[in-house]
Amino acid sequence: MQVVLIELASTGWQFNGTIPKELLQDCDVDNIESPQWVCSDVICSLDLQREYGDFKLDIEWSFDGEDRCMRCQDKTVRAYQKKLSLFFSFETDDETRDLVEKPGDLNILDILREEIWLNQNQSSLCKKKCKGLCTKCGVNRNRGQCQCDQVDVLHPFAGLRSLAFEKKD
DSSP: OEEEGGGOOTTOEEEEEEEOHHHHHOTTSSSSOOOTTBOSOEEEEEEEEEETTEEEEEEEEEEEEEEEOTTTOOEEEEEEEEEEEEEEESSOOSSSOEEOOTTOEEEHHHHHHHHHHHTOOSSOOSSTTOOOBOTTTOOBTTSOOOSOOOOOTTSTTGGGGGOOOOOOO
C-alpha cells in the first residue's frame, strides 16, 4: 500500500476494509519488522487528507493479538483497537509532524505495522487475580498448589501463621 503525497487527489485517499494478517506478517514485504503476535486479520479505516499545506492520516484499527501474561507466562488473546491521527509535512519537522521528502512516498503498511508495534501491551495479565509462578519451583499457581513448603514472609499477615488460637466449644 503505497501513497504519494504530491499526487494526492483533492478528495484525499481512503481505505476501509480488512488487511490479512498474512500480509501484515510477511517478512518480505516492506521495511518494518512484522508483528507475528497478531492472530487475526486487521480491520482498519484509513483516511489521508491535505490539511493546511500538510497531510493528516486518520487511522482506526482493531484485531486480536496474542500476549503472554507477565506473571504466569500463559498465552492469552486480547482485543486491540486504536484510533489516532498522524501528520506529515514537506517542510516542518516538529513534535506533531513527521518530515517527509518530496514526492512524499508513504508506505501505509509500514505505518500501520509501526503503530501496531507501538501499541502492543507490555504488561498484560491472563486474569486480574493471576497468582503467577512459584518463585521456588516455577509451578504455575493458577493450575494448582506446588509442593514447596514455602512461607511467604513478605506477606503483610505472614506473622499471624505462627499464632496458636484456643478452640472454644
